[in-house]
Amino acid sequence: MSRKPPNAGSGSIKDIEKKRKEVLKPILENPFTKGFEWPEPNPQTQEKIMDFLTHLLARYGQYCAMVKGGSSSNVPVPSEALKITVGFNSTVKRLEAQAAPNREKLLGKKVSRKAKSGNSSNEAPALSGLSEPEYVGFVFVAKADITTALLTDCFPQLALAASQPGRSRVKLVALPRGAASRLLKVLHTENATIVSLCEGWADAEPLYTLLRDEIPDVQVPWLEQLFDLDASDYHSLNVAFLRTTVPVGKLNKQKQKGGQSTEKKVGNVNEGKKKTAAQTKVGLDPKGGKGQKRKAEMESSADSGMSTSKKAKPDGKPSAT
Secondary structure, three states: OOOOOOOOOOOOHHHHHHOEEEEEEEEEOOOOOOOOOOOOOOHHHHHHHHHHHHHHHHHHHHHHHHHHOOOHHHOOOOOOHHHEEEOHHHHHHHHHHHOHHHHHHHHOOOOOOOOOOOOOOOOOOOOOOOOOOOOEEEEEEOHHHOOOHHHOOOHHHHHHHOOOOOOOOOEEEEOOOOHHHHHHHHHOOOOOOEEEEEOOOHHHHHHHHHHHHHOOOOOOHHHHHHHOOOOOOOOOOOEEEEEEEEEOOHHHHHHHHHHHHHHHHHHHHHHHHHHHHHHHHOOOOOOOOHHHHHHHHHHHHHHHHHHHHHHOOOOOOOOOO
8 A cells, every 4th residue: 555645734854844934144244354362472471470460469469468357447558559450340440441532432422431440349448539540551361260261352352442542552461370379369369360550650660661572462453443543433333134044843853863873773783682692592603604504514414324323233234124
């Protein structure tokens, strides 16, 4: 009896393949196909930078330790307090405030510039009575010790956006592996994986000279226009949508194929076991092949000959019937 073809809409695989749904695929017109990269100094330079940095932060770290101990009212605030930020939140806040003029240029409108000097919960308390924060020129990130890339991916663009035309660009420095524990030991502050320093700190000039000589500027192609005073305004984002279709049920079909191949493999294994058991039952070695079978036949013939010779008389003559 012949099978009838499945009716349309019966849910067969062929019927599912014919079904397609309509989707809109976004297309971004972007001439910049190459992304940004982190400036990577050599290991020897990284160690020099780390030695300079821990030496500079030692005094501020003592202040943070005394504040945590509850004696902040009797401890004078060091002069470099507003030149340092520790942690992700305070560093990003300072860089965003510094990037406000460039953001105004990009958006074409005024942006609120409330530069807050308050620190995050894991730093020293707000430093009241001091002047406004200065220009951040250097950002240090223990990139090798931070497992979440989301916390570090923003810094190349943010460092370049915080750079001002006519001034040196903000240097982004990747610290060597193990820097997080060394900074924690010096600063007595949790989450001390990101630190920024402002320009105009006389004690830090040897470090700043090393950074300017050894660390290249961050390169983000689509932000280079910020430093061209004669450049025209940015164009708005151009996103087009292409109307297309995609098949329905393709994933289920692949899963079904995977299940069928697994069942087939298990079936072959079971059949092999049954065949081996049958060969063992009749006295054949599954690895012996034709040789073992021939040997069994010869033994059977020898047994038949012996039974026939026993029926004959000793003189070899056949018995009379």
